[in-house]
Amino acid sequence: MSALERSDVARLAVLARIDMTDDDLDRLSGQLSAIVDAVATLESVAGPDVPATSHPIPMANVERDDVVDESLAPAEALAAAPQAQDGRFRVPQILGEEA
């Protein structure tokens, strides 16, 4: 597996929606490369005949009774919002000027 380059970290940071400064990228790309090297040993350990475990205790089709449950009142749900208006979360514009 390939090493994680600084440019890879920059691209991943965009995907993960985290602004990073040049200092952040320098520091994190070095640390992340070391981590990726350490975890990259796995591919050869378990062959394709070994099934994947996504969940430690297997369960399927978990359902509950189809009844109305308690839920938050709109005012409670909005109480911690950075901005709210007319019973809704208020956010800056979704699309930029150029869109």
Place this chain on the structure above:
Amino acid sequence: MTDWSLPEQAVRSTAAQMADALAAGEVTSSQLTQAHLDRIAAVDGPVHAFLHVDAEGALAAAESVDADRAAGVSLPRLAGVPIGIKDVLVTKGLPTTAGSRILEGWIPPYDATVTRKVREARMPILGKTNMDEFAMGSSTDHSAFGPTHNPWDLDRIPGGSGGGSAAALAAFEAPLTIGSDTGGSIRQPASVTGTVGVKPTYGGVSRYGAIALASSLDQLGPCARTVLDAALLHEVMAGHDPHDATSLREPIPGAVSAALEGASGDLSGVRIGVIRELGGEGYQDGVRQRFEEALDAARGAGATVVEVSCPSFEYALAAYYLILPAEASSNLAKFDGVRFGLRVERETVERTMAATRAAGFGDEVKRRIILGTYALSAGYYDAYYGSAQRVRTLIQRDFTAAFEQADVLVSPTTPTTPFKLGERIDDPLAMYLNDVATIPANLAGIPGMSLPAGLAPEDGLPVGFQILAPAHEDVRLYRIGGAMEALLTRDWGGPLTAQAPALPTSTAEVAK
């Protein structure tokens, strides 16, 4: 005998003793709760186990218990016994941060299921305990609000992520606390603070309202100074919850009766399997010595000790550090500055998210989100996440085979005694090694306990003894852990925490 009029004696009692004294009318919950609030005021400056103390709420809950008791109302066993809650659990009306700036000042509008159960058990909530940010860490170095210090040596780590919950116990600031264990965050702090911590079978305790780190690994559990106290709290926390789709539909384990049965110290007929791969090289001499002595004690009480091999454990740490970041990167997407928490406003919502997450997350959180985003990205998914999930199957198979040879499996909980705060903060890989012995249980979903094995001779710091049981067999932890505790404390003349050095105290009064 405890003189309950003396706060310094009261706070050093076990939760079981407190419950009995409350029921017998020897002490009131108001007295007990005030004694703990005073203790927090006196010692928590340098320890920093708590992020938030709710003196008013705790005393109100205590007074209500006292009034009901005086009126002859039937009350739950732990009614009136105060508790601390890890800041990963949401608490209606009480600040909840998960150790992150991105949630600073957030007041949740609802209670986690476990919070609700604690309130229904009528236990006064002293406050919220410190933790590594979003439970990512083994030292509390990664708390955005400053680390917790180990009461055994204030320069050292209290473990993590639940360092606050463990330190609060060792500093006698609370008799019981709640933790969460994704890769060892209950057991490793218990190990390095000389306390007891239990990670139940995955699904045994509802995760509803626990701020998720890695959903297939996270499990909440009890933290205490004795096995019986952990059992009492386990029974309060456990049980099916329709709000958590992974919640088990089985009865609450009889943890308390198992702990009481174990307290006889008899291990006749019990088969104990020592995991070869979790010991030896890389484990500190004093850790190995105390572990071997504990095994000798078990043999002396009638146990058969066998060695078992779990060859895939060699890959557990690597699998964990792919699965955890992958799940965490997804879980933490909700912190986007839209509905709650921090917002750093920019022209568009997308730029607002990126600026908010840059300002709100610490370095370790950013590292793991980037790593998880990478592991899940197109072209790498099967090589990384897929491989890790197949290794997870191998680890489960190792456990299944080992449990055919033994009733429980054991190892040192951590390779070393607590190291200095800050020592590994810029070396993530060295930090990750703390959890090498605890991670396999999370990958397999099985229950585990850490209990004190004594102090390492070379540094006088606590060593933890880990017990693992098959899934759904949590009672074995309490049965065998109770016996091990009885055997070891017989030699020590009392709980290990009684040997912890005195802490510097301030005389500041708790604001009421």
